[in-house]
Amino acid sequence: MTTALTNRDVDHSPGRSPSTxxxxxxxxxxxxxxxxxxxxxxxxxxxxxxxxxxxxxxxxxxSLHEWNLISPMSWVGIDNYVNLLGDQRTRAAFSHTLAYIVGYLPLTYIGGLLIALALNAAIPARSLLRSAYFLPVVTSWVVVALVWQWLLNPNSGLVNTVLGALGLPEPGWWTDPTWAMPSIILASAWKDLGFIMVILLAGLQAIPGELYEAARVDGASAWHRFWRLTLPLLSPSTFFVVVISLINGFQVFDQVYVMTAGGPGGATQVVVGEIYDLTFRYGRAGEASALSWLLFAVVLLVTLLQMRGQKRWVTHA
Amino acid sequence: MREHVTLRKVALVAALVIGALLMMFPFVWTVITSITPDGTLAAGPTLLVDNPTLDAYRQLFERLPMLRIAANSLGVATATTVLQLLTSSMAAYAFSRLPFPGRQALFAVYLATLMVPLQVLVVPLFIQMTRLQLNDTYFALLAPSIASAFGVFLLKQAVDGVPRELDEAATIDGASHLRIFGQIVIPLARPALATLAVFAFMSSWNSFLWPLVVVRSPELMTLPLGLSALHGQYTSDWNVIMAGSVTSIIPIALIYAFAQRHIIAGFAHSGLK
Structure with a gap:
């Protein structure tokens, strides 16, 4: 979650101390x-x-060898990488990971932004409310996964009990290939919403109040102020949230391992889950290492592209 | 006009309160489930438990050494935090204040390790620990997080922000680097140290993949691992699993209750770069 911070510091390390x-x-x-x-x-x-x-x-x-962790390694060159790139399972793992990110990011960003905007107003019990929204952040992923597996239990879970009482369809959630990823996304969004909210709230509070006063004097509507003032001035925080969420999203594992273990039928097998299984279930350490470097390359590329694209939409006040 | 504003504020607060209750509800539900007697859960959930019982907790403590496991989690997280604060602040001082040859290059190496995710390291680390016969030890649990490149980076920023005039004055007075480090730099870098402490503690408390790989015996398990093992063995005893969840939330919830301001500030600070 820290990679995003590195970019600017590299050039900024101070020169030698002037006194010596x-x-x-x-x-x-x-x-x-x-x-x-x-x-x-x-x-x-x-x-x-x-x-x-x-x-x-x-x-x-x-990663350049074939190795089952027991017998001696044998050199295969870049074969592991070539095989992985052509492998259906690798593509599936990356597409499941992407599906996770595509569901998770808008949900947490929009949700977190709405809460942050509301908490930024002068309201009573503000810090109490903020603490309530933040509590899931300190809960470990395993607990989050277990609690949600229970809430979304297809037979006796609370969510389906309520849906049934309302006469609505009751999905199979994490036991159903179609609903398994949405279940994981829901649990993850619940945990991270408070984190995103706190980052965005800090960003909102850094926007000088005079700017809003000036806009109000100019007769800008609330809607206008949001789109023309708040969102652009919040863009550095948004950028940070997007970079961090993508890095964490590509490395998603804990909650998946506990909720579905990649199932049902491989429907939620993510990249890190595949690395874990390749190593500890199938004893293919060479391919697992190669896959971990592929994942690293993807994360690095995505992060660098964002740093590049940053100029186009991130406003620095 | 004023009434309109007040009405809107009331609606806003009401929406926030409902949202907060919804966010809190899974915790409430976890507690309720944990005090529900065996065999009554399959019939579907009830908000008011008929015969509330702590039996699930008794079963939990019979199945797993829960106190030991909670102590492991607290111990490992505390040790990680202390070690990271020490190793990171010392390195930050060197990178900020000591003009040694190759400083820039070495700092770049530190930053490079920051970019490499744990997943890349898991396989070779596991093999390394197996060779050294350190698997299933506290040391193996701690090893990968003794030093933190993130911590070094974060604290170097803070140490750079401490005015150099202060240490120059101390140098003239004959203070050594150790003295400047301990008496001038560290006290002035306290907010950044607090942020690092929050991150180090939380990430150790939550860590799952590495303990999953390196720990075998129940006596060395941390809470996430113990819960996952419990879940693997007793898939449908939801009251016991939720009792385990409650037990593992309590320590961190207590810490949160006392230090929430610092914890939230720590997280918020990470975004203001």
Whole structure:
């Protein structure tokens, strides 16, 4: 969820401290600086190397092999990637993941925006209401998945009981291939709505009130003010929400694993679920690693494209 | 005109309250289900439970070492938070204040690790832990989150914001880097540290994929893992599963009740970049 933040900092790291231009420093001072740097960096550099950098390299290496985690690896070059790209299962996993994002993003964004707009008004018990909407955010995905699996239980779940009482059709929810993904989307939206709302609310509160006053004096209607003022000025927050939601959306797994385990009949098998199954069910670690790099490439590409396209629609006040 | 405004405000508040109740309802339902006696759930739900019982909780604690599991979750999340605050703030200081050769390049390496999702690392990390015979240990649970590139990035921004005149004055007074770090930079970077603490704690508390891969024995399970195991074994005992859910919501709900302002601010802060 942090990738979005990286872009601007790369160019901004400050120059050397003005008080200690390196040319004037003596070798002894320099050695001492190096020793201090080692002292301050070791606690993060050692674990980062051991548990992120080395696994990264070894993952890339494994992806070029056929390997069942037990017998020795055999070199296959880029075959894993070629096979995956031609594989029906890979395409299905990516399209299920996309379906998730397409359902989840508008639901949480529009829902979160409406709540944020309402909470931005001067109303009583504002922080209490905000806390209520935010509570699902701190609940773990596994709990969210279980609670919703129960609410959406086709036989004795609350939702179908209510629908039945109203004489409406009762879908099979997560047990029905058509309704399984909407069930996952609903549960996920419930959990994340508060997070999106808080981000957008912070964005709304950063908009200077004088702008609204000026627009009101000019006779702009509420509708007009929303489209011409609020939405454009909120675009940096919207951008952040979209970038984060897409990154998280492509990596969706926990709630799917608990609610449907990719079923019924593979209808909700997402990319990370496929990586997990390839490794731990089918013992195809090479393909699993290759798929994880494909996923990374897609996420990176989508994020970079958004950074590119940012200029066209994001207004910086 | 004024009455019109007031009416609109009342409608707005009413809509918000109804929405909030709807958002809260799944929690209420979870509690209600957990106190419903065995065998009466299949008939369909009722808002008012006929013979409320804590039997589901008794069954839950018989099936899983729940206290141990909750303590594991709290312990691992706390350790992760403390470790990340320490390792990230130290690295942030080095990147912000120490002009060592190769600083830019090393910072770029840190940022690069930020881009790589856990899924890419899961397979090799699992293999690495198996080789080191560290699978199914607390260390394995903690290992991937001892250091956080996100934390380093976040805190470097904050440390960059601390005026350099302050440490220059301290240097003249003969203070070492350790002293400047501990007595000047850390206290002034407190809001960013709080944000990182919230993120570190929450992400550890919620983490599922890595514990799922690396933990086998019930004594090492964290709450999400314990619940998922419970769900796998007793698919239709919804009162027991909901009792497990309530048990795992309580600790985080308590923390939330006391620190909600900081938690919400932490999340909101992440969007204001």
């Amino acid at each position: 231009p390196p040319a004037r420093r003596r070798p002894r001072t320099r050695r001492r600086t190096l020793a201090w740097a080692a002292f301050f960096l070791a606690p993060s550099l050692v674990p980062l190397t051991a548990f992120t950098l080395i696994p990264m390299i070894s993952s890339a290496w494994v």
